[in-house]
Amino acid sequence: MKHKNLWLFISLLLIASMLLASCGGGKPKTSVLRVWIQWGDNPQQLQELFDKYTAETGIKVEVTAPVEPDKILPSLTGSEPPDVLVLSGGDLVKSYYKEGLVEELTSAIQAGDIDLNDFFPASLDQCQMGDKILCLPWGTDMYALFWNKDMFEAAGLDPETPPATMEELVEFADKLTKVNADGTIEQIGFLPDQAWSHSDLYVRMFGGFWYSEDGTQLTANSQPVIDALTWQQQFYTKYGADNVLALSSGWADAYMSADYPFYTGKLAMYVDGEWMTGPNFISAFKPEASYGVAPFPPPADHPERANTAVVQGTVAVIPAGAKDKDASAKLLAWMMSPAIVAEEFCFNANLPTSKKAAEDPCFTSNPKFKEFVDLMASPNAKYIITTPISLELNEALGLVEEQVLHTGADPKPLLDALQAEFEPKLQEALK
Amino acid sequence: MAANLPTQYPNLQLHAETDEERRKRGRARKVRSFFKSLFSHTLINFIGLFFLIPFLWMLVTAFKSSEDVFHTPPRWLPYDNVRVEVNGEQLPLYNVQTESGVKQLAAVKIVEGVGTFVDPADPSQTVECEIQQGTTKIAEPIMHISFRWQNFPDAMARGSRPGVGASFWVYFKNSLIIAFFSIVGTLLSNTPVAYAFARLKFPGREILFVLILSTMMLPFQVTMIPIYLFFNDTLHWGNTFLPLIIPTFFANAYDVFLLRQFFKTIPEEMCDAARVDGASEWQIFTRIVIPLSIPVLATVTVFTFLWEWNDFTGPLLFLTSPKNFTMALGLQDFQSQRTMIWNQLMAAATVFTVPIVIAFFFAQKTFIQGIKLTGLKE
């Protein structure tokens, strides 16, 4: 026929796209398990750790670390979620479960023969909703005060003595902050929200939290929350929030590099986690830094709150869309075995979540890390409270905090609005 | 006489000019044009700086050493450590204050604020001292102007997640693959469609063309979610290149418009003569129109390459594991890792930009021509 070539061409075009589709779309590698880890201090070492599983079982494991928070949800809802997902914090797991994105793990625990008694009970708490277990803790994090000894010396303070109360911390910060003649800031003594918000710690120091202890009520506009925000605000407004922001712009982005202000002499004190004392951070980026670690000081009129710390776990979940739940369960069980927990978190300088792993002497050999281990045993060390609305609430809280700290806004009306908006949502979600 | 002057020439002189006046007028004009030229030159240069400086800044930063990147005030030339060879290793040289004055020593290692130094001339003796006491620096690195070419291979090999097999080389390759197949798909699918609108007379042609043009006004957000769900959940093409490539095999409004404009300029007579000879439309299309259209096809190729190379939103939606990232996604990934290694970041960004700049210099005319074709009204 006259248009034979045309038909031929069109059909070739369609066939070409079909072929491309089939060869690009087919993924025969069902024998590769994919593990995504939200934190990624040392991706190479993580891959090497999981290569041990390959050595034992012959199943190849592909590690992706770190994972941006923005990519977590798309990966869970996409067609190719990882087989095991390790999240930086347990606070969003309940939200994910509500959306049907993660598996309930009771059967996986049985299949993998995981000993629930080996976990520190507090760490397992954040994963439990009623009698359902939504995740398993894998390493845990804790925060304390870090200070730069050289800067202390230069300001005339004893480099070995950190502030003993929150009031003293404010005094020290004053001495350690240098302002130039034109108002710009040369160095900052203490920045409360570096490298991310630590309101959970400060609110505990003021004696409360934004949830009730049993997680059934929202207390976002309670006095401790207001006090915590007001206390943080002074570090910005005292020198002019604009001036502080001019200096600290971009600091959060430099967290894993040698330009982090704590290393370059721009920030004297701040709150950070136990991993800093390990091989992946200060020792890697700025071995010349001489620094100290101590528990965050309590307010002067509440010494009973000394050694208050907020413990946040990293948790492992099995996505609901994982292809082979059995294989995921087995991998999870291997990850939870005390030997692996000890090895990974000894190296990475994180706190172990397995009682047996915690007996390993390596956890007490590093004196700075030992501060955290001791802190964990304190009666004031509390796990973060989570609910199914944590996802949205955390965002909203972050916005309020940003407004209060960076623009000097009054926290009370903002928190009142937050409370009014989210209390009904919490009640709705808990039904 | 004055009354007879046409009103639109108010500056016309009535009397004949004297030589003196002519010379003055000439000088005045020369002075005016000199200042005009000076003014326009200054302005062009000044604004040109706005375009040029960031570009140069990107290049300079790509060559800087890590210590130099945050130097205040920012320096225009890259500085790097002066290194000296000791026992087969390249060690950085420091100015160290010792009891016997300031010495130039090589740093062997630095741990927790204490440095171990050796004299390059006599490596057997080590000196240990603190790097900094309070704010006094006891040991300072010596820097000199040097271009750190090493940043480029370092950045490319590193990628955004070191040690997991996803380097910028991989991202670069992925970008190339996607760009190549997209070009193939675009050329194959848009040309017949554009030809139909340009040269084929069929009922409903004008209505369909208006329909195509109106899709240009459709924001991608309207179709984004169902397309995402379709590719991800229905076809299970998540995390592959297919969602980015396959749609290019089905024509798009912009290229159809561009090609149609061009095809319309091909003389009707040639096609008519061929029709009279009994050629089918397909034969006319492939034997006459396509060979004459090489310039515009080159334009479409260049633009498709530019568009795919640049694309960020598409890869963001569909590519989830780092091994499949494109350069654009990888660069953003690197930047969001909180490891702001600016010199390596700029080096990677430069490598990302280079293919386009090369393409531009080879195909300058094509670039400009294409932009004109899209910009000018029919």
Next chain:
Amino acid sequence: MEELRTNRKWPWPPKLLKWKPRQRVNFRVGMLFLLPWTIGFLAFTLYPMMASFVYSFSIYHSKQPLEWVGLQNYADLLKDSLFWQSLSNTLYMVAIGVPLTLLASFFCAVLLNLKVRGQSIYRVIYFLPSIVPTVASTILWLWILNPQTGILNTLLGYIGIQGPNWMSNPAWSKPGLILLGMWGMGGTIVIYLSGLQDVPIHLLEAAELDGANWWQRLWHVTVPMVSPITLFNLITGVIWMFQYFAQAYVFRGSHSLGYPLNSTLFYSVYLYQNAFLWLKMGYASAMAWVLFIIILICTLLLLKVSERFTYYAG
């Protein structure tokens, strides 16, 4: 009688049945050539449009079945403060960024049209930044706009101005993004440049003879002659700016979307956040349709208003 019947132009029966065989063949051939686009249109335009329209009236959380809620999403949108914030952020860019950029590119095109030495080199310099890939240029400008270590504030400091906090001050984040956009306006400059070169010389000469100075020639001859280009650039610029996404996404670095203080939370960014971060796909679809309507209205408005101002030669 016969005349009456044959002269009346009935719309029915439809013309389809009255096609001559030639037309029918042409139609078939045309459709064949159009096949790639037709399939694409059905699969990637029509179907998604209908699907998202349906989603916009439902609650759809991807892994769970669709739940019809009628106009609830749209009602919620009106009450959503972030919706209004994102809309106002986007309108800021559309109302300020687009005209400013157009003005600047026209100005640059005029400059580049002057007879200066090295004209072609300048043209390359002005154009080159526009082909630097978006992600690379955004990251570069993050570096440039850093309040303390970036060169912009350093250069401003040389002339005695203390530069603002481009990235952490909500009042300055959008101007920073506009600067970024202007850096890459080379394409628009080229379009204007070719338009300038098409301005009929005889008109300019006549004006000069009439005693018009440089500014009057520009305003009364050049600007009207390139007004079709201005209109085209304006409309495409507005349509594009309503969908502004990639630069804002990269600009916030490792902070949350919209940093600082939701000043960079543009409409498209908030839509993405709803769809892919919070899984509210029905809500996001409603946002998408509202955007479509807004774009349509703006385009029609622009076309209406422009009728008074554009001049088409011949």
